[in-house]
Amino acid sequence: MRGHQVTIKDIAKMLHISPSTVSRALKDHPDINPQTKKNVQDLAKQMNYKPNKVALSLLQQESKIIGVIIPEIIHHFFSTVISGIEKVANDAGYHIIICQSNESYLKEVENVQALLSSNIDGFIISMAKTTTRFEHFKNIEEVGVPVVFFDRPCEEIKADRVIVEDYNGAYNATMHLIENKCKNIVHFAGPQNLAIGIDRRNGFLDALKEKRYPIHDYTIQYCDTFKHAQHLIPELLLVHPEIDGVFAVNDETAVGAMIAIKKLNKQIPSDIAVAGFTNSFISYMTDPELTTVDQKGYEMGQSAAQLLLNRMQSYDDFEPVTKTLNTELIIRKSSVRI
Amino acid sequence: MRGHQVTIKDIAKMLHISPSTVSRALKDHPDINPQTKKNVQDLAKQMNYKPNKVALSLLQQESKIIGVIIPEIIHHFFSTVISGIEKVANDAGYHIIICQSNESYLKEVENVQALLSSNIDGFIISMAKTTTRFEHFKNIEEVGVPVVFFDRPCEEIKADRVIVEDYNGAYNATMHLIENKCKNIVHFAGPQNLAIGIDRRNGFLDALKEKRYPIHDYTIQYCDTFKHAQHLIPELLLVHPEIDGVFAVNDETAVGAMIAIKKLNKQIPSDIAVAGFTNSFISYMTDPELTTVDQKGYEMGQSAAQLLLNRMQSYDDFEPVTKTLNTELIIRKSSVRI
DNA sequence: AGGGTTGTTTCAAACGTTTGCAACAAATAG
DNA sequence: CTATTTGTTGCAAACGTTTGAAACAACCCT
Incomplete structure (x- = not known):
């Protein structure tokens, strides 16, 4: 039983x-007989x-x-963020309950509703790729x-946010490829309903513009997964063998591209540089190790949790705070041409 | 406000x-006026x-x-398991709350206590490496x-469990290395207070014994992280350059070994094969792609959730069920010698 | 007219905890 | 010797919901 x-x-x-x-005795209330x-x-x-606790x-x-x-826990970035959140939250006496949207709008709505009716004290959210309506956030x-x-804020909601300098990160990575003598760089971009997709793409484009590089119809490819990159690379290189640089919106996509490039017997970075x-x-x-922009997942989680803790102190008609973490270009062998 | x-x-x-x-009206009770x-x-x-819900x-x-x-969410295996759990749990109307032990006994105890006082309906647990006392589980x-x-059951507790055929998986992987003409294989083993550590080690050793391979004092190395493997490989190969095969208790360790091996300008798999x-x-x-034993994370999560749902139906003096998933050797280039 | 049925609604207790206030005894003050 | 204080304990309400039982009116049957 x-x-x-x-x-x-x-x-x-x-x-x-x-x-x-009993209740008072347990909390050492002075009224109670020793x-x-x-x-x-x-x-x-x-x-x-x-x-x-209930x-x-x-x-x-x-x-x-x-x-x-969060969208998906299996992405290393998100699990890093979670670790950062958990650290700060636990230190302040909080626990976290994690829900995945699996990049699905419906699942995201469901999760919000479920958490709302569980007396949650606060939310930390990174939007699903497919979310284009925001009633559920309004509801919160x-x-x-x-x-x-x-990382993926909702622009329609008045809320604190933590993001990285996506624009600068992308700009720097692209400049780095240009400095390494890439003449024909393509960008594997993320969905354009997310700020990260837009900002990274713009950082990339502005670097090209600044150096007066031509922008072709194939310069931007919408491709942000490992598998898609693997399929896309052979098709793309067949039509445009002049491509000698790839900047991808995330590491998985970059690695997918690298593997496909190596399968075509092209050398990285000498034939094609990748970031x-x-x-x-x-x-x-x-192999070679991948040049990339550090997105500071752990710090992002810590900051998000800290912002939330602060906001829980003073919620009345606040001005939303946006914390922007600076990115860092991590240069490795996939992009350095001697 | x-x-x-x-x-x-x-x-x-x-x-x-x-x-x-109101309550009755909401659930369509027949007593209520239409x-x-x-x-x-x-x-x-x-x-x-x-x-x-509270x-x-x-x-x-x-x-x-x-x-x-779970020990750590940033390990791909565990996040895969979580996805499997969440799928089955959600379909049955349950939500999951995830806690990390970070491989720390104390954190694990804390998590158990916190969850117990939150009216949790059931637990799904994979033990921390450092856990050697079990009062907290007894408490549950x-x-x-x-x-x-x-994956990492507690032997002292009467509870259902899902594991993979660790012994067979290790045995098969080792046999595969032997068939590929490795003469001197070392095993990077996990901690021996966990069944997975013991079973994988035994599977490895029994394969060697069956083929009458000698077992040296350096044949078993206790090493189960990426970093440790990177440090260990150069030391080990300096003393024992005759080593021509490595079987690691997990993929991270194997990859750490591979990278270190390549740094020493040895070829994989021709000089040293890795699994x-x-x-x-x-x-x-x-690069090369890693030969490995599929641990079936997603299925493991699904099975664990299913076993738990079943057990929640009938808990009274039950006989614990152990579900053993069969492993599958995934042969890739890191071990195949032509 | 008294008793019974039917339809509809409310009461009260329960889950585990906290906390303002009332209650009571004993001790002290006037 | 009454009045107040002090020390200690218990009562009851509250949080949001469900549910057995009670309540009540309106109706029908004998």
């Missing part, structure tokens, strides 16, 4: 006193009493839980639960 | 009826009423939440919450 956690009532019954006395206090505390310890949550209207909604706003967006974005741990496991 | 979710009481007040009537029902349902919809959880002593405790047993272990364990996605991003 299923037992249950020891409750204050159990202790009260065993000592023939009232639950309120002997009673000792009895209660000893018994509580012996029986391994732990306060029921009851507390209902009573105090706060759960000490932060809801985190109405209920008055603080939200922090990271990615994220600095995922795969970037130093490839 | 922070608002709040609409409650049954709010609706009751607005319609000048009692909360119980007109009242309609009023309630319309207003509830309009005000976007969602039942408060209140339900307290009342019904079930939360529809499954607690998942006492309270009567069902547990399923995966790993997990079939993480990094295994096909390396």
